[in-house]
Amino acid sequence: MKEKKVLLRIPYNLYEKIMSISKQQKMSINAFVLSAIVNALPENEKHLYSRPLRLIDKTKMACENGQLKHLFSLKDFKQWIFEYNIINDATGKPYSDNSINSLLSNSSLENKGKNKNLNEKILYRKKINNINHYWFDI
Structure with a gap:
């Protein structure tokens, strides 16, 4: 558009x-x-x-419809963004690496009440083999 x-x-x-x-x-x-x-x-x-749509909503939908694994890493997340050409609907431009990294970190339930950003805290996070993996409770 x-x-x-x-x-x-x-x-x-x-x-x-x-x-x-x-x-x-x-x-x-x-x-x-x-x-x-x-x-x-x-x-x-x-x-x-x-x-x-917010990136976190797109991510959740991608997990629900199988585009993105339910347990995903930053590498998986970036690959999904690249493969499906996920862009910022508000700007029409690609998401920056900083936006991608901060979304995962700031949306983690571990940060609930700890930081004042507007990210909804809905992602679970667990370190497996020294790599953070994320998932939704769906």
Whole structure:
């Protein structure tokens, strides 16, 4: 889908409200605004536009449908991203190595309550042969 960048000026108090809601829903401001716009469309047009999926959601879906092993390593994860051309829906660009590495680390249940990032803590992690392996409780 071709995208157009737009400068949107909004009152500061509305910006604060959007920030608060987007944090609660664990999504970027861009994704939140896009989903709000799509929600305002007529029902018969909404299916033409989709809310960007978070990488953690794509990962869970890949495990559920067999694209990615249920017990996967960073190497497996990066291979899946490469093979299936997984890109950031919000930007249309590939995920950076830093994004990939931090997603796995920051989404680990071991970090629940320890760090203040917005990553949902839903991944189990276990070190096997000195390599971290990850899985979902599905």
